[in-house]
Amino acid sequence: MKTRTPSKEPRQEAAIARALVRWFRRAHRDLPWRRTRDPYAVWVSEIMLQQTRVDVVVPYYERFLARFPAVDALARAPLDDVLEHWAGLGYYRRARQLHAAAASVVRDHAGAVPADESALRALPGIGRYTAGAIRSIAFGEPAPIVDGNVARVLSRLFALRGGPGEAAWEKRLWELAGSLVPASDPSAFNQGLMELGATVCTPRAPLCPSCPLARNCRAHALGRAEAYPPARWRPQVERVERWALVARRAKDDALWLSQKPAGEPNAGQWEFPLVEPSPGGPPDGARVLGAIRHAILARDYRIRAYAVPATEARRASKGAWVVRSAPGARAITTVTRKILALMEPRASD
Numbered sequence: 208m209k210t211r212t213p214s215k216e217p218r219q220e221a222a223i224a225r226a227l228v229r230w231f232r233r234a235h236r237d238l239p240w241r242r243t244r245d246p247y248a249v250w251v252s253e254i255m256l257q258q259t260r261v262d263v264v265v266p267y268y269e270r271f272l273a274r275f276p277a278v279d280a281l282a283r284a285p286l287d288d289v290l291e292h293w294a295g296l297g298y299y300r301r302a303r304q305l306h307a308a309a310a311s312v313v314r315d316h317a318g319a320v321p322a323d324e325s326a327l328r329a330l331p332g333i334g335r336y337t338a339g340a341i342r343s344i345a346f347g348e349p350a351p352i353v354d355g356n357v358a359r360v361l362s363r364l365f366a367l368r369g370g371p372g373e374a375a376w377e378k379r380l381w382e383l384a385g386s387l388v389p390a391s392d393p394s395a396f397n398q399g400l401m402e403l404g405a406t407v408c409t410p411r412a413p414l415c416p417s418c419p420l421a422r423n424c425r426a427h428a429l430g431r432a433e434a435y436p437p438a439r440w441r442p443q444v445e446r447v448e449r450w451a452l453v454a455r456r457a458k459d460d461a462l463w464l465s466q467k468p469a470g471e472p473n474a475g476q477w478e479f480p481l482v483e484p485s486p487g488g489p490p491d492g493a494r495v496l497g498a499i500r501h502a503i504l505a506r507d508y509r510i511r512a513y514a515v516p517a518t519e520a521r522r523a524s525k526g527a528w529v530v531r532s533a534p535g536a537r538a539i540t541t542v543t544r545k546i547l548a549l550m551e552p553r554a555s556d
């Protein structure tokens with residue numbers, strides 16, 4: 208059987224763009240950030256969507272925009288307040304950078320998110336992808352974007368050699384994204400590429416028969432859609448054992464928490480003291496609360512939580528008594544949140 212080999216001719220590119228835009232207008236999921244062209248709202252959504260699933264982001268996005276409806280409101284807010292509204296999304300560096308970038312927009316751009324690529328990329332936390340998303344979605348500029356979903360779609364469409372981590376492969380993806388994005392509706396095109404990758408051209412079992420680009424897709428014509436791109440190189444995961452020391456002050460139900468130092472993941476957040484397991488066994492008077500797991504970067508934490516006397520927790524780590532129900536209670540790490548969930552059944556102890 209003769210297979211169709213897509214060319215990268217302008218006519219072919221225009222046909223791909225037209226088919227994708229038509230499909231996106233008809234089939235896209237209704238998500239809150241798709242109902243706006245406000246550059247600030249688009250920016251917040253793009254930062255939240257990095258490393259976090261769409262269904263998780265939706266309620267956070269809505270709460271965040273309700274509390275910080277415009278860039279100046281975010282710039283004025285204390286960082287602790289911003290981190291509290293981020294708590295649970297993880298990767299808190301994103302929130303800190305967003306906050307710093309909002310201050311820079313107010314200071315250097317009179318409070319208006321810039322449309323210019325170099326001005327956007329000079330802001331903390333905005334790289335090539337986020338700048339392209341803001342420019343195309345909010346400002347209607349034909350700026351390309353490449354994220355994981357787009358990379359998968361393009362590498363299949365053109366049956367690209369190479370894969371993640373190879374500079375030549377990534378360069379080619381940006382070139383292709385740049386040559387495909389149309390001047391007429393770059394927003395629908397770019398969002399269409401991402402949407403197609405998320406819902407149709409999925410990593411496993413892509414739905415090629417219902418794909419609007421099937422007739423232009425080389426990997427599909429070869430019957431090898433899943434072979435592109437090749438499996439990502441996975442870093443070795445290090446297993447780390449820790450004990451969490453949970454001390455509670457009876458009179459006000461406060462918890463002894465320590466603050467993560469600058470330079471560490473989740474810097475500024477609060478958590479139960481974590482210590483290396485002692486060969487001599489748990490501290491005197493410790494009672495097992497349970498165990499949790501937490502993966503972050505290339506580490507797989509196995510954490511056993513112990514209720515301990517206050518003296519043990521205070522000896523283990525500097526910290527402060529934090530009353531959880533107090534207004535403005537400090538932002539806590541996901542690990543701490545998981546340990547608190549272990550304790551809930553014991554709340555009436």
Ligand code: SF4
Nearest residue numbers: 408415418421424432
């Ligand atoms: Fe992806 Fe299949 Fe569509 Fe090609 S035809 S873009 S492999 S879903």
